[in-house]
Each structure stands twice: as structure tokens, then as C-alpha cells.
Amino acid sequence: xxxxxxxxxxxxxxxxxxxxxxxxxxxxxxxxxxxxxxxxxxxxxxxxxxxxxxxxxxxxxxxxxxxxxxxxxxxxxxxxxxxxxxxxxxxxxxxxxxxxxxxxxxxxxxxxxxxxxxxxxxxxxxxxxxxxxxxxxxxxxxxxxxxxxxxxxxxxxxxxxxxxxxxxxxxxxxxxxxxxxxxxxxxxxxxxxxxxxxxxxxxxxxxxxxxxxxxxxxxxxxxxxxxxxxxxxxxxxxxxxxxxxxxxxxxxxxxxxxxxxxxxxxxxxxxxxxxxxxxxxxxxxxxxxxxxxxxxxxxxxxxxxx
Amino acid sequence: xxxxxxxxxxxxxxxxxxxxxxxxxxxxxxxxxxxxxxxxxxxxxxxxxxxxxxxxxxxxxxxxxxxxxxxxxxxxxxxxxxxxxxxxxxxxxxxxxxxxxxxxxxxxxxxxxxxxxxxxxxxxxxxxxxxxxxxxxxxxxxxxxxxxxxxxxxxxxxxxxxxxxxxxxxxxxxxxxxxxxxxxxxxxxxxxxxxxxxxxxxxxxxxxxxxxxxxxxxxxxxxxxxxxxxxxxxxxxxxxxxxxxxxxxxxxxxxxxxxxxxxxxxxxxxxxxxxxxxxxxxxxx
Numbered sequence: 240x241x242x243x244x245x246x247x248x249x250x251x252x253x254x255x256x257x258x259x260x261x262x263x264x265x266x267x268x269x270x271x272x273x274x275x276x277x278x279x280x281x282x283x284x285x286x287x288x289x290x291x292x293x294x295x296x297x298x299x300x301x302x303x304x305x306x307x308x309x310x311x312x313x314x315x316x317x318x319x320x321x322x323x324x325x326x327x328x329x330x331x332x333x334x335x336x337x338x339x340x341x342x343x344x345x346x347x348x349x350x351x352x353x354x355x356x357x358x359x360x361x362x363x364x365x366x367x368x369x370x371x372x373x374x375x376x377x378x379x380x381x382x383x384x385x386x387x388x389x390x391x392x393x394x395x396x397x398x399x400x401x402x403x404x405x406x407x408x409x410x411x412x413x414x415x416x417x418x419x420x421x422x423x424x425x426x427x428x429x430x431x432x433x434x435x436x437x438x439x440x441x442x443x444x445x446x447x448x449x450x451x452x453x454x455x456x457x458x459x460x461x462x463x464x465x466x467x468x469x470x471x472x473x474x475x476x477x478x479x480x481x482x483x484x485x486x487x488x489x490x491x492x493x494x495x496x497x498x499x500x501x502x503x504x505x506x507x508x509x510x511x512x513x514x515x516x517x518x519x520x521x522x523x524x525x526x527x528x529x530x531x532x533x534x535x536x537x538x539x540x541x542x543x544x545x
Numbered sequence: 546x547x548x549x550x551x552x553x554x555x556x557x558x559x560x561x562x563x564x565x566x567x568x569x570x571x572x573x574x575x576x577x578x579x580x581x582x583x584x585x586x587x588x589x590x591x592x593x594x595x596x597x598x599x600x601x602x603x604x605x606x607x608x609x610x611x612x613x614x615x616x617x618x619x620x621x622x623x624x625x626x627x628x629x630x631x632x633x634x635x636x637x638x639x640x641x642x643x644x645x646x647x648x649x650x651x652x653x654x655x656x657x658x659x660x661x662x663x664x665x666x667x668x669x670x671x672x673x674x675x676x677x678x679x680x681x682x683x684x685x686x687x688x689x690x691x692x693x694x695x696x697x698x699x700x701x702x703x704x705x706x707x708x709x710x711x712x713x714x715x716x717x718x719x720x721x722x723x724x725x726x727x728x729x730x731x732x733x734x735x736x737x738x739x740x741x742x743x744x745x746x747x748x749x750x751x752x753x754x755x756x757x758x759x760x761x762x763x764x765x766x767x768x769x770x771x772x773x774x775x776x777x778x779x780x781x782x783x784x785x786x787x788x789x790x791x792x793x794x795x796x797x798x799x800x801x802x803x804x805x806x807x808x809x810x811x812x813x814x815x816x817x818x819x820x821x822x823x824x825x826x827x828x829x830x
Contacts, residue, residue: 242647243647243648245647246643246644246647246648247648249643249644249647250640250644253635253636253637253640254633254635254636336633339633339634340631341631341632341633341634342631343627343631344627344631344632344633344684345633346598347596347620347624347625347626347627348620348645348648348649349617349618349619349620349621349648349649349650350617350620350648351616351617541600
């Protein structure tokens with residue numbers, strides 16, 4: 240079972256190269272922007288020198304907070320891309336093999352349908368987040384390195400200004416937990432996408448999102464309740480991981496930035512793993528994901544349209 | 546002899562259509578069986594049931610396993626090509642070999658690489674870059690490098706040129722078939738596999754209309770080419786089918802001794818294709 244999973248997951252990475260190409264491209268763009276950005280700023284010669292000098296006089300907390308915000312903004316770009324990637328990957332994962340009829344080949348090797356579908360779920364919930372995290376960390380290092388070189392050229396002390404202040408491990412630990420928790424929290428959608436992907440004969444994107452949009456509207460107009468709408472929107476909004484902070488608006492609220500500076504610049508201290516793991520929402524979501532995934536396995540096993 | 550495939554009263558419905566209708570047969574180890582039938586006769590459905598790809602009614606046992614419920618165990622010991630064009634187009638040849646090597650306990654990579662070495666297929670190429678013939682060569686190289694007890698070929702040479710088809714069947718006999726292995730094969734080009742088969746099954750409208758060893762055919766079936774009055778006399782022996790060839794009548798008989806037809810014209814054993822037409826058309830006439 241485990242041996243097959245390794246081979247099956249490798250297979251997914253061969254087919255869906257976007258899983259690592261997308262984050263790498265984003266990392267490259269961020270790095271290029273960081274170089275050009277700094278070159279552009281250099282035009283304001285005198286002001287920049289003063290700013291670097293000023294930064295030297297700032298407290299360690301303020302410098303750490305500034306670097307933390309930089310690292311978070313970089314990471315959030317990747318997290319956004321990760322979710323888009325996950326949606327498209329899971330919608331494609333059981334649909335493409337039927338479209339090109341290669342399913343006949345994949346089902347001719349001694350692998351069960353359950354093993355295949357589980358490998359695709361693992362890619363969505365585990366592999367994509369881990370790859371994304373690795374590229375986030377590498378991009379962080381690259382950007383800080385570029386900044387160091389630049390600060391060094393301007394006569395600043397990069398070690399003092401950047402590296403001694405950068406809360407790398409704390410930020411990375413929190414980012415890793417976040418990128419792993421987010422797909423888990425949204426796993427009912429992933430399960431649903433897998434089911435649509437295994438079932439639909441055409442346009443999986445449309446088939447997947449239509450009920451998500453229409454059902455709450457129908458429920459409201461026909462029954463007058465909004466159970467379905469709440470189930471969907473609460474899930475896409477607040478995740479009980481970040482100490483009640485709305486992840487989607489994390490970088491927009493002034494308040495959050497204050498909280499960040501006050502909290503001793505530790506992102507980890509803002510993460511409440513206990514609350515996340517003990518929230519009924521998480522486990523209900525995982526249950527829903529499990530049911531959808533099981534349904535997807537059955538559809539792949541019993542359908543016969545080849 | 547052990548039965549590798551054993552089917553008793555196997556049926557499969559698609560809605561109101563009965564694709565396989567109460568079929569029973571045995572396939573023994575070491576045989577090369579041709580499953581022959583017109584389009585829509587239920588060939589592919591029957592093969593799918595044997596391969597555990599579709600559920601069916603009745604009792605079906607392949608290598609002693611229930612194909613639908615024990616598909617994974619089954620697929621470790623059988624191989625099949627369902628259709629030539631099904632290899633994923635995005636995969637590289639080397640990746641395909643890596644994958645099968647990991648997933649299939651009975652795959653010999655060196656054997657597959659040897660076979661690929663004799664073709665013009667580069668290991669770095671993607672399937673989409675290969676010609677149709679090459680894709681089939683690749684698929685066959687993989688399949689025949691698996692030490693399987695049962696090989697199922699569903700129209701393996703569909704759309705390939707005659708040189709390749711001849712080569713393929715030649716290799717199948719010389720390199721793959723060793724008397725221990727069992728092959729089940731369907732094709733439209735019956736003439737090409739006629740000399741290769743040890744057994745033949747005809748399927749029509751979901752029913753098996755003939756199931757015999759090739760060596761039994763000359764005893765059971767006789768074809769007579771006659772004209773005029775001789776043909777009239779031969780008709781009294783109840784031919785199962787009659788056709789015209791160059792102004793003469795060709796009558797096919799089942800269970801009629803050759804000595805009974807002596808003197809009525811040219812007597813011979815019917816070719817599989819002709820016998821097939823006789824059985825299928827004779828039944829509906």
C-alpha cells in the first residue's frame with residue numbers, strides 16, 4: 240500500500256508539473272521584483288541611506304516585525320496560488336484520465352481504485368502544501384539575501400539589520416502549520432472536487448461550482464433558511480487556527496499588524512493549534528471529505544463508460 | 546489441465562440491452578484462445594468481466610479469483626491491452642518503465658528495455674511524440690515483459706499496418722508464448738491469427754455460438770464447393786449456411802461426415818472467417 244503510494248504520487252508529479260512549476264515561477268518573480276524594486280528605490284539615493292541608518296537605530300522588535308510582514312506577504316502570494324492549484328488539480332485528477340482514455344491503462348496495473356484516489360487526495364492535502372512551503376522558505380532566503388547584498392552595498396550592516404532580526408524559524412514553523420492546516424480545513428471542497436472529477440462527463444469546473452453557488456440561493460428562496468450558505472461561507476472565512484484572526488484579511492487589518500508587533504514578533508504564538516484540532520468544524524469537514532472521497536472511489540470502480 | 550478461466554451462466558445487462566447472455570466456457574492453461582464476434586456482440590464486455598473491470602451476474606472465476614472483487618491480486622497475474630491508444634500521452638517512456646517497475650511485482654525492466662532497444666523508440670520521448678505503431682510497440686514491450694499467467698489482447702493491432710501486425714504475432718509466438726502461458730485474444734482480422742490459435746470461441750448477440758479446439762474443427766465442420774444438381778443433393782444433408790463463389794455454391798455442414806459428401810464436389814475444412822459467417826448468419830437465416 241505505502242510502496243504503491245510513493246509510485247502513484249510520483250506519477251501525479253510527472254503529470255501535473257504545475258504543482259512545482261507554479262510556485263517556482265512565483266518565487267522567481269518575487270526575487271526579480273525584489274532586485275528591481277531595490278534598484279528603483281536606489282534612485283532616491285540620499286533618503287535610502289538615511290533610512291538604512293534609521294533602521295539601524297530601530298529596536299530589534301520593530302525590525303523583526305518589518306521582516307515578518309515582508310515574509311508573510313511573500314508567503315500569502317504562494318498560499319493564494321496553492322489554493323488555486325489545489326482546486327484545478329483535484330478537478331482534473333480523475334477527469335483527465337477518462338478524457339484521454341488512459342484510465343484503461345491505469346486500471347490494467349495491479350492498483351486498486353482506492354489506492355489511486357487516495358494518492359490524488361494526498362497530493363491535494365499534503366504534497367502541494369509541502370512543495371509550496373519548501374518554495375516559500377527558499378524564496379524567503381533568496382529575498383533576504385538580495386536585500387542583504389543591497390544593504391551591504393549601501394554601507395549598512397546586513398547581519399545586524401536583517402539576519403539577526405529575521406524570525407526565520409518561528410515564521411517558517413507557523414507558515415508550515417498554516418499551509419498544512421488550510422487544505423485540511425477546506426478538505427470538504429477537495430473531496431467534493433474529487434467526486435465531481437470522477438463523475439462528470441464535461442466541464443468539471445462548472446459542475447463543481449454551480450451547486451456551491453446555486454444551493455445557498457435555492458435554500459434561501461425556497462426554504463428561507465441559510466444552513467448551507469453558512470456552512471460554506473464560515474468555512475471559507477474563519478479558520479480557528481489563527482487565534483480568531485480572519486486569515487483572508489490578515490494583512491489588511493491595522494489591528495492585526497499591531498497584534499503582530501505586540502506579540503513579541505512570534506507568529507507561532509498567534510497560532511492556536513489546540514483550538515484548531517479541537518474544533519468540531521475541522522472534524523466535520525474531514526468527515527465530509529472522507530464521504531466525498533469514498534464516493535469518488537466507488538464512481539471510479541463501478542462506472543463503465545469506456 | 547487446469548482451468549484458468551471458468552465462466553458459468555455469466556450475464557451482463559446495460560439497461561434493457563443484454564450484452565452478455567448466459568455464457569459458460571472454460572479456458573485451460575497453455576491455450577491460445579481467439580474470441581471472435583461482430584461489433585456489439587459482447588466481446589469487449591465479456592473481456593472486461595474477465596479482467597474485473599465490470600461487474601456481472603453468474604459465476605466467473607479467473608485464476609481462481611473473483612475478478613471484480615479481487616482485481617488487484619488478479620492484475621498481478623494477468624496483463625491486458627484494452628485498446629492500442631490508451632497509454633497516457635504526457636508520460637515519458639522512462640517514467641512509464643519506472644512506474645510499472647514499482648507497481649508490478651512481475652515486471653522485468655531489463656526484458657522491456659531489451660525489446661525497446663530493438664525499436665526506434667527513445668527512452669526520453671513522451672508518448673505523444675511517438676507514432677501510433679510505436680505506442681503499440683511500447684505497450685506490447687511492457688506487457689510482454691510481465692511474467693503473467695494470462696495475457697488478454699483486445700484488438701491489439703487495430704489500425705496498424707500489415708508488416709507490423711505480422712511481426713507482432715510472430716513475436717508473440719516466438720518470444721512470449723512458452724506453452725505455460727495462456728492468451729485470450731480478440732480481433733477482426735481473423736485470418737491473421739488463425740494459425741496461431743489453439744482454441745476458438747464465436748460470440749454473437751451475447752451468446753457463445755461456437756467453442757471448440759482448432760483440431761476439432763476439421764471433424765465437425767466441412768465445406769463443400771459444388772454446382773447445380775450436386776448442390777441440390779447436398780442440400781438434403783442440411784447445410785448450416787450457403788454462399789455463392791464464382792458461380793458455384795459453397796455449403797457449410799456441421800456434424801456431417803466427409804464420406805457423405807464424396808463425389809458431390811470439392812470438400813475442405815472451412816476457414817475460420819467463413820465458418821464464423823456461416824455460424825452467425827446461418828443462425829439468423
